Amino acid sequence: MSKVLILGAGYGGLAAAVKMQKAKIPFTIVNKHSYHYFTTLLHEPAGGRNDFEPYSVELSEVLKGPEATIVKDEIKGIKPAEKKVIGKNGEHSYDYLIYALGNAPEFFGIPGLQEHSLLLRSLETAKEIRSHIEENFAAYAADKDPSRLRIVVGGAGLTGVELCGELAEYLPHLASKYRVPDNKIELINLEAAPTILPMLDQRLQETALEVLTNKGVQVRTNEKIVRVGENEVELATGEKINARTIIWTGGVRANPLLSEAGFDCDPRGRAKVNEFLQSVDYPDIFVIGDSSCFIGEDGRPLPPTAQLAGQMGDHVVDNLQALMKGEPMKKFVFNYMGTLASIGAEVGVGNVKGFRAKGVTASLMKEASKAKWLINLGGLSLLAKKNKQFTKSY
Ligand SMILES: Cc1cc2nc3c(=O)[nH]c(=O)nc-3n(C[C@H](O)[C@H](O)[C@H](O)COP(=O)(O)OP(=O)(O)OC[C@H]3O[C@@H](n4cnc5c(N)ncnc54)[C@H](O)[C@@H]3O)c2cc1C
Structure with a gap:
């Protein structure tokens, strides 16, 4: 029996x-945590909407069958020539590997950014953001330092906009909890590009901008961060913004293990794959999700998203089965369903299959995509269980 090893228990x-x-088909899945977290929703608990519990599910609750072996380990290296990967707790060998370790933050060489910013990329980092903001609001009473109430979010793509939308609703509640004057709160979203949400059309970008502005977010486009120090962001214009909370959402690259192992990668560190999702270097390794450089119809790598990772994860199993049986594999074709951005708990913007959606409709559609993922993982019972947990925390 061939040994199939899956690295990473994210969307892919x-x-x-x-x-x-x-x-x-028997398989082993290795993941850093014993649980899967819902990355696409992390802005919600980070921004105070709910408690953290609903945003993850134990792998053992989803992978209950005798085919599944779940291993908690952190992968440190890949040795493709020896058909094994190196974990913190030991080695894992394979006949076929599905690599799905996601991304790493991209700091674009901006001095100080890595050292002085918070990131939104896991359950732990979401908790860190929330407690860091709360600690600063709590400490404001003692020193009245205005930088404690100033939050800078770098990047106005999906993550940055969704996080600002949540924070704009949450911060006034936090202000009243710590008796902080809410007119002293500043939430600043900095974006180097001329527009926010580049994946949406101009009308939707304008709608999102209007919603954010009405919620009190200072959205500043064409503002390039050139340096970050402790509690300070410096812009290309020379302006310096003092803020105790600096959150970076401006870009991702692939998990570095691939380039370290000598895979043929694109400039973002993503392993180049063929039309069947196999690494161009090693036919026994499939690379999917944010780590994969798959060239789309326009000749460019498909942008990293959860919907792409999920579809690749689904497709790769068909190809793996075909490969094992010596049958022809099928080309991967991405079925783009659209993009939805929530801006706070009740409104959103986006497009679904070419149709524009705004306001409550977009928000409900985002909820529907959350439900679809939960049903795929654990059926209606998991959806019902999670729905009970999603109770507002303020
Ligand atoms: C706040 C936010 C909102 C987003 N919203 C959307 C959205 O609305 N729609 C959308 O399509 N996409 C969205 N995305 C992007 C989406 O989350 C990613 O594209 C998607 O998670 C990629 O899936 P993946 O399987 O490649 O990686 P991941 O889902 O990141 O999974 C990687 C897994 O590998 C594990 N891992 C990493 N390194 C190691 C290691 N060394 N050893 C062991 N395990 C490891 C991680 O813990 C994780 O479980 C959003 C992202 C963020 C941060």
């Missing part, structure tokens, strides 16, 4: 594991 790796389980 877990989609593959769920399908392997349904197909009754």
